[in-house]
Amino acid sequence: MEQKLRDEAKALLEQGKVDYIIGFEPGSLKFTTTPLITSNPDDIDRLVINPFIVNNLSKFLIEIEGRVGIVAKGCDSRSIVSLIQDNKVNRDKVIILGVPCPGMISLNKVELLAGKSRDEIDDITRDGGKIVITVDGKKKDFPVTEVLYDNCLGCELPTPQEYDVLLGEDSALVTDRAASRKKIEELEAMSPEQRWNFWKEEFSRCIRCYACRNVCPACFCERCFVEEAEPRWISPVPQWQDNLLFQTVRNIHVAGRCTDCGGCERVCPANIPLRALTREMYDIVDDLFHYQAGTDKDASPLLTAYELVETEDTFR
């Protein structure tokens, strides 16, 4: 798959079909990758596909001008489609190099299982439905579902539906929907008061770094409401109430655009379980409107569409 990607990407650049390739190269730390954004064919041999290509690269399509060849997993390709629906990306200027995704490995989960930090682990390999973690020369295996990100466990479309080149066939993703919604179920079992206290505590740790917003391809506003001064919607002082309000409004803004790529939760330096909000919204959108984000590039975006049969007067 990796070789096919490199061949395709190199050809695209050399034949002048794209100005940039956006993919992944090995990161500077063990078991990490980093986005590679390049117009130089000589860089292409650095492209990799592995279980650590976690970033949703579609975010970069918003700011890069020109024609782009982009590596996209299932959720990423849906984000691209969603951006096309919102006129933020021109389909004709993007060549989607689709990766049938077997699920991404959460290093946090691996660290918890191994009892060691990322850089103390010798090797992490996937062998079908198993994951083999080597520490101090000793191998231990676990079911792959124990180390995949929660959002991957709840993924419905791991293989890109919208693509120009599909780099492989079978995604081999093993899902576990219950595990993917575990946090949500826990929260639903709480009383409203307990739930309120839970989020109060979580958002008391928020440092307002905006990493959740900035990795999110559904957050494409040129001016985010949090930075508006007139009127001021929330305080720049990161008090928990304002942090919660920020995340709540963000969640409403990304309704129907969020593809549950899990980026927000993954990057949060305070480990706030943000997916409990975004995935719940994703499921509500599906239940109420039978709408799955980024699955139909010709559909109107959920939040901008209205129909005469709408029951709320506001929307008529």
Added chain:
Amino acid sequence: MANKKIDKKNISKLLKKWSQEFSVFVPSLENNEAIMAEWDGKDISFLDWYRNTVKPPKANFLPLMEKLFSFKKRKGNYQIEVPPADKSKQLIFGIRPCDARALTILDMTFTDAYEDPYYLARRRNTVLVGMTCTDPYDSCFCTSLEGSPSDAANVDLMLTDIGDSFLMEAVTDKGKKLIASASELKDATSADESKATEVKDAAASKITRKIDARDIDKKLLASFDDKDYWEKVAAKCISCGICTFLCPTCYCFDINDEMVKNQGARFRNWDSCAFPVYTKMPMENPREEKWHRIRQKVCHKYEFYPMNFGVIACTGCGRCIRLCPVNWDITQALNSLPVKV
């Protein structure tokens, strides 16, 4: 004074003793994330897992947000109430040499043109008990920046893990006072001393990430206008605040008034040069582009700070590398500067 040592099993007793005088902060796990938190009086399991915290101890001096004063509006005038200076004494147990050095670097800013009473009160009332970093991360590069995993220059008392006990080196008078009255200590033997030296050397040799910091300010000055270079290195940055907020030497803050009806308070909270809004002005933004902001961050640490204070404002703690959502790596940027001097 000869160095002392303490059995690990007596650490609790020592912390308890110190707790009578200080609020004792120790590495703690909060939602599986390491932070410095007030000791619960019992748990010393951090001795097994602690490497470094996610949030740097700078937060104990320059908190994420703090109230500077409150105010009331009365008949067109404002009545201002400044909170009394923070007199609480704190002891930070286990601070790493990189983070302690960062505080010395921050002191330069907070005592420069203006003496910041909030920051300095906390600095004066704090005792730093450092701990040799026997298990540095692969993102650490302190040895390239005049630091080392056992550098005791910026703490009051330094501990080094020598197996069943810690070697204790009192660095300052504050440090000497800390151990003078402690009964749990023994005199360190020469075998303990040589074991500590061994541990320190081993720790330093674990740090393999390097930058060439010589003339780095000059190289940056010469590379300053190379737009192509900065655009290329900045391309994958997502302009979030992680690297700056969690940097032990980044100190930028914003001032905001919170007002309801006729009263409110003035707050100071962390701000970041990574945000476009940081430099946004009514008519223009001098750092509109991502590469402007990346360049600012790197140059502030490695060019402007040396220019102003004669020291690089980076201690090689590696947080910005290991916590970055896209693995943006400052050492790669510094090592690939287009202009060599």
